[in-house]
Each structure stands twice: as C-alpha cells, then as structure tokens.
Amino acid sequence: MDQYGSDELLLPSLQVSNEIDMPGRFDYNCSRKGDAGNISRISLWVKNVDDTCLSRRVRHSICILGVEHLSLLAETPHIMANKVEFGFI
Structure with missing residues (x-):
C-alpha cells in the first residue's frame, strides 16, 4: 500500500x-x-490559489480547508472533509 x-x-x-x-x-x-447519493467526502478542487479557496492554501489541486470554511462545513451533508489545515483541528 x-x-x-x-x-x-x-x-x-x-x-x-x-x-x-x-x-x-x-x-x-x-x-x-x-x-x-450524497454521502461522501467534500473536496474543493481548484486550479490555483485564488478567491475560490478561502484559506489560500492548495495541495494537489485541492483547497486545504480552514476556519474560513466553517459555515460551508456546517451546511454540507458529507461525512469527511478532505485536506483540513492542521492548525484548524
């Protein structure tokens, strides 16, 4: 693996x-x-760091979720959040 x-x-x-x-x-x-059909993980795919990634941190074309995304995470039915900023935990 x-x-x-x-x-x-x-x-x-x-x-x-x-x-x-x-x-x-x-x-x-x-x-x-x-x-x-909607139970999965949330990943915010971006092409580069711009206004679509609120934390302004991207890894492997996925926006790294931070405190800026709390309202989004509270409203989503997904089980997992993919790529969360370490200091956010």
Whole structure:
C-alpha cells in the first residue's frame, strides 16, 4: 500500500465498519433506507490559489480547508472533509 494514501483508505473504512461501531457511521443498512447519493467526502478542487479557496492554501489541486470554511462545513451533508489545515483541528 502506498504510504502516502493509507489515510485515504483507513478513515472511510472505519466509517462503514459495523464491527468498529464508530459513532455516525454509514453502513449498508443506511443505504437500503433510501437515496444515499450524497454521502461522501467534500473536496474543493481548484486550479490555483485564488478567491475560490478561502484559506489560500492548495495541495494537489485541492483547497486545504480552514476556519474560513466553517459555515460551508456546517451546511454540507458529507461525512469527511478532505485536506483540513492542521492548525484548524
């Protein structure tokens, strides 16, 4: 496994595991209850650092989320936020 992509596999796996029983998890039974087309992670793709990336930090063409994105994150139904600024936690 690529050492730089392991978190991209581990965290989503934890969130769908019945055995681990992670709070807020989304498993097969949830998807059977109805439309689940929007359960995923949020990634803000950008071409360069400009006004579309409020934190003004980009890595691999993805805007790094910071405190500037709190209102956006509060309104989104996504389970994961991809690329969060370390100081934001």
